Amino acid sequence: MAMVKGKKICRFCENNINxxxxxxERILRRFTNERGKIxxxxxTGNCARHQRKITNAIKRGRILAIIAFxxxxxx
Amino acid sequence: xxxxxxxxxxxxxTDDVTIERHIGDxxxxxxxxxxxxxxxxxxxxxxxxYPIQGLTQGYYASFIFEAPSEVLPxxxxxxxxxxxxxxxxxxxxxxxxxxxxxxxNPFVKPSVNKVVPAEKAVKVETKIETEKExxxxxxxxxxxxxxxxxxxxxxxxxxxxxKTEDTKENIEEKRESQExxxxxxxxxxxx
Numbered sequence: 725m726a727m728v729k730g731k732k733i734c735r736f737c738e739n740n741i742n743x744x745x746x747x748x749e750r751i752l753r754r755f756t757n758e759r760g761k762i763x764x765x766x767x768t769g770n771c772a773r774h775q776r777k778i779t780n781a782i783k784r785g786r787i788l789a790i791i792a793f794x795x796x797x798x799x
Numbered sequence: 800x801x802x803x804x805x806x807x808x809x810x811x812x813t814d815d816v817t818i819e820r821h822i823g824d825x826x827x828x829x830x831x832x833x834x835x836x837x838x839x840x841x842x843x844x845x846x847x848x849y850p851i852q853g854l855t856q857g858y859y860a861s862f863i864f865e866a867p868s869e870v871l872p873x874x875x876x877x878x879x880x881x882x883x884x885x886x887x888x889x890x891x892x893x894x895x896x897x898x899x900x901x902x903x904n905p906f907v908k909p910s911v912n913k914v915v916p917a918e919k920a921v922k923v924e925t926k927i928e929t930e931k932e933x934x935x936x937x938x939x940x941x942x943x944x945x946x947x948x949x950x951x952x953x954x955x956x957x958x959x960x961x962k963t964e965d966t967k968e969n970i971e972e973k974r975e976s977q978e979x980x981x982x983x984x985x986x987x988x989x990x
Contacts, residue, residue, distance in 0.1 A: 742894065742895070743893065743894025743895065745894075747806060747840075747842070747859070747861065784890070786848075787886070788808070788859075788886060788888055789808070789847040789848045789849055789851060789857070789886065791848050792848040792849050793849070
């Protein structure tokens with residue numbers, strides 16, 4: 725599963741996106757799971773550079789209450 | 800002179816006049832100290848992801864500005880003294896303004912926006928050819944409104960609307976969520 729996803733191209737590099745807006749909820753939620761945790765790079769297919777930018781944007785978004793630090797799990 | 804970005808949240812349980820006054824006060828702090836506001840974004844009242852000071856909603860606004868570094872402690876002081884500013888964040892701005900103006904409609908495929916007005920324009924043209932001159936004036940007015948509305952996609956739509964739009968993105972999200980749920984189960988079993 726990890727080997728298959730390793731061949732994926734980073735969607736940000738594909739579209740030449742350099743700035744990730746931390747105020748945009750849709751992009752930030754795409755890279756967090758149901759509990760609000762950041763999804764690792766081996767699953768999303770991001771390159772290292774954009775994964776770092778995403779993590780910084782998610783952390784800023786958490787401070788501004790755009791996304792939650794942690795959400796309750798349904799167990 | 801460096802570019803910075805401040806975002807702040809205002810208590811929404813007041814009049815619109817006081818909210819705009821507080822936004823103007825922040826702009827004054829920047830402009831009175833040799834600053835120049837480059838971009839302004841009022842996102843409006845939004846639901847907070849977690850309660851802050853017992854509130855569940857907040858009015859978001861942000862500025863991108865160029866100013867010397869002496870402005871920053873003045874801004875922090877201004878936020879600290881007034882209780883209406885629930886939260887704030889000042890950050891050095893690394894991106895480009897052109898990307899932001901494009902990203903006001905993020906991950907909305909341009910083909911989607913182009914298809915809808917084109918179809919309506921085609922339909923309108925066929926109607927104009929068939930209808931009389933009196934009806935063409937009304938049809939022009941009716942066509943202009945939807946074409947202006949459809950390309951303007953709100954950057955922060957409601958959750959209900961997100962489920963209906965962008966079906967491909969939903970499929971990708973489901974895949975990712977399924978994968979993450981599987982990984983979570985594996986980690987929890989190991990723990």
